[in-house]
Amino acid sequence: MAYDRYVAICRPLHYGTIMDSRACVKMAAAAWASGFLYALLHTGNTFSIPLCQGNTVEQFFCEVPQILKLSCADAYLREVGLNVVTACFSFGCFIFIVVSYVQIFTAVLRIPSEQGRHKAFSMCLPHLAVVSLFLSTSFFAYLKPPSLSSPALDLVVAVLYSVVPPAVNPLIYSMRNKELKDALKKLIQLVLVQQQ
Template sequence: MAYDRYVAICRPLHYGTLMGTRACIKMAAAAWASGFLYALLHTANTFSIPLCQGNVLDQFFCEIPQILKLSCSHSYLREVGLLVVSTSLVFGCFIFIVLSYVQIFTAVLRMPSEQGRHKAFSMCLPHLAVVSLFVSTGLFAHLKPSSISSPALDLVVAIQYSMIPPAVNPLLYSMRNKELKDALRKLILVVVVKQQ
């Protein structure tokens, strides 16, 4: 997404060439393949860890740090190593996104038109907000010290990074749609009128 925004704003005349069907298919295939490989590695490592403190988690879905708390052997070091590699990959992606947006904002601030700057910022800020929310809460969930860990905090953080960004993402992107904005205004107006 960051690359798409970068090409659209910084190299608009080359957009059709750089973001053609082939490039989109390659990027989507890379995202799906890396996600599948990441899930497969975590699943294989998780099932190879012996659990001696039971198999009941305090959450409604399996979080890797919660599973590691149940392990009684040192074989969990493989999973910790995988988490370190995963964090490094996420950090690398985050750096790529930040560098893309630095170049985008530099190009946008050089635009002479106020309307052009507004349109470019409104195109980029929702994506940047969702990515920042996801990465910051994910890093906090996996890297927070155990001294501040509690089941309630772990659950809140897990829900925040696993459910809120996917739920907010369509809303943020659809708010640029004029018809949706008009429908939302009408709905709010109807609700306000009924409450009076």
């Protein structure tokens, strides 16, 4: 998304040639491949852990920190290793996003019209909000001290980084569609008229 925004704002006349179907396939393949390797790492680690405290996880999905709590072996080195790999993946994505948005904001601030700057910022800020929510809650979930851990807090944080960003993304990006906004306004007006 950051690269798409960068090309759309910084190289708008070349957007069609840069973001062609081949580029989209390459970006999707890179995302799928890195996600697969990351999942493979977690799966291999999970299946190699001896569990001696039952198999009930106090979450709505099998999250790695919760599985490590069930381990009877010393899981400290495994947890540190997973955190290092996670930090490397996250840091790489974070640096890419920061570099893209620095270039985007530099280009946007050079736009002479207020309306043009507003349009460019309104296109970028929802993406930054979702990414910030995801990164901040996932960093908190994985890097918080054990003294702050409680089942309720762990559940809330897990929902915030695993459910909310994917659920909010389509809403944010579809609300930029004028026809959808108009249809939503008509639906709200219809509901309000029926309630009277």
